[in-house]
Amino acid sequence: MAQFLGMYHSNKPRALQGYYDAPYVMMGRNVLCGQGHAAGDGVCALISGWIRNADTLRAEIRAAGRAVSTDSRPAALLMSAYLLWGDRAAEKIEGPAVLVVIDQNRDRLMIASDRMGEAGPVFWADKGGFIAFSDHPAPLLELSEVSRAVNADGWREVFALGPARTPGTTPFKDVRALPPGHILTADGDGVSVRRYFSLAAAPHEDDEKATVERVRALAGQAVRDAARFNPVSMLSGGLDSTVLTALLARHAHLPVRTFSVDYEGNDRHFSGGSYQPEQDAPFVEKAVRFIGTSHTRVVLSIESLISALDGAAAARGFPGMADVDSSLLLFSRRIAGEAKHVVSGECGDEVFGGYPWFHREELLARDGFPWSGSLQLRESILTEDARRALRLSEYAADRWRDSLARQPRLSGESAQSARLRALQGVCFEYFMANLQERAAAMGAAAGLTVLTPYCDDRLVQYVYNVPWEMKSMGGQEKGLLRAAMQGLLPDDLLYRKKSPYPKTYHPLYAKLATGVLRDILSDSGSPILQLVDREAVLRLMDGDLSPSATPWFGQLMSGPQMLAYLIQINQWMLRSRVEVAL
Secondary structure: OOOEEEEEOOOOOOOOEOOEOOOEEEEOOEEEEEOOOEEEOOEEEEEEEOOOOHHHHHHHHHHOOOOOOOOOOHHHHHHHHHHHHHHHHHHHOOOOEEEEEEEOOOOEEEEEOOOOOOOOOOEEEEEOOEEEEEOOHHHHHOOOOOOOEEEHHHHHHHHHHOOOOOOOOOOOOOOEEOOOOEEEEEEOOEEEEEEOOOOOOOOOOOOHHHHHHHHHHHHHHHHHHHHOOOOEEEOOOOHHHHHHHHHHHOOOOOOOEEEEEEEOOHHHHOOOOOOOOOOOHHHHHHHHHHHOOEEEEEEEOHHHHHHOHHHHHHHHOOOOOOHHHHHHHHHHHHHHOOOOEEEOOOOHHHHHOOOHHHOOHHHHOOOOOOOEOOHHHHHHOEOHHHHHHHOHHHHHHHHHHHHHHHOOOOOOOOHHHHHHHHHHHHHHHHHHHHHHHHHHHHHHHHOOEEEOHHHOHHHHHHHHOOOHHHHOHHHOOOHHHHHHOEOOEOHHHHOOOOOOOOOOOOHHHHHHHHHHHHHHHHOOOOHHHHOEOHHHHHHHHOOOOOOOOOOOEOOOEOHHHHHHHHHHHHHHHHHOOOEEEO
């Protein structure tokens, strides 16, 4: 399942042979595994993702009087860049690319995550000078040196914040994550992690007209960069995906192939609410007709959503967003049969401020993560011992305040603007990171690369400093994006009210999830019973499991998804052989 892995200063560099069958580069006590690596002159390099400024880099390297490898692989370009600039190569390389270099000559390891986390996660473990790293936690847990223990903080992440996680952490005691925009370096003196890219707070100098034109140009450039892969498009009929599909159509020689996802029985059982006010299907049909795409509608059965929960958790390596994950996994598998790259509108809401917590006063003023459901509910399902040990409310409050304190400030901003800027930064760290991991993991498990143009750091940096009254131009969420795309789409698509990724409303889903969870709770050997109060969960299951309510996480994880999250926790504990260490 992993796309790459490596070990640095290992006494057993061959330990993962047989477990991972990608090509190896071995240099003494170091090993790097993955497709497309490059090696030479005591250095090996690997890129997971793609470089958007490759031509500029080659020109800069040549201008410095250095030879550039004729090898067309991105890893060869990384090797040339590293040999010239060292760790600064991470700052020079643009695009969604995780960079790995092992330098045998200098006894040095460098790993850099991409600027916005688009290329997917990086996990690592440091065991007294031996470092293992991968884009998935599973291979790291196969090493005897790496513990499978989840301690109190790990369980706090799962139950207080999950499926989001604090930047740099995982539930496992010994496994850490490298946050977006960070670089890890290791040598004989130890390990360090530093930030090499962050969004900068700065005054916005452009007037409304210039801002609209700049956003249009930056979004267009991001789509042009993605178009080089001849991708298909996920089309929900919502603003974000429809805009990207229409922009993509401008660069395609043939009609863009589009795919939408729906659920068995949703036409009968859909129940609109403040988070999801209307069905997608009519808007998908309008977008297909207007843009002229070649469209495929994928309809998922309710049974498949339940059966794919385990596969979705395995793809992430952790419990995730329940059927919101499993549906994307199934959807990605269907698309992967026809394409290797797909454009997704993911992250448009984070960048342009589309979520309710940017607009609803009670959510904006909330002293805590506005996308996390009731902490009282989260605590109520735990055993009394776990509740006392974990103190979920205190942990969530501490993480919220820590994240707020990390956000940059701009002198002279109003209190309201400063609050919105800070909230957007926290949203990038927690909510967007979770959705990016979801997209990358479900796509990778299906053999599909998910491209997210709204994550382009040039676009994100620019829009980040646009005043909120301009972001909400016309008094509507994401008004700036709508204004920038004026003329691209008809008004009924351009001004459609925000609607998130579709989920099922079929009562069979809650019935099936309840049945699976009852079986888990009735089995005394179920590992989740070490933490969860069986009777408390049964009482919740016998109550209202309305799919229109939102008690657990974000806009989509309501009652049935809460049950499915608990199912995923149990499946994850079994699959990963989790050791509970409170």
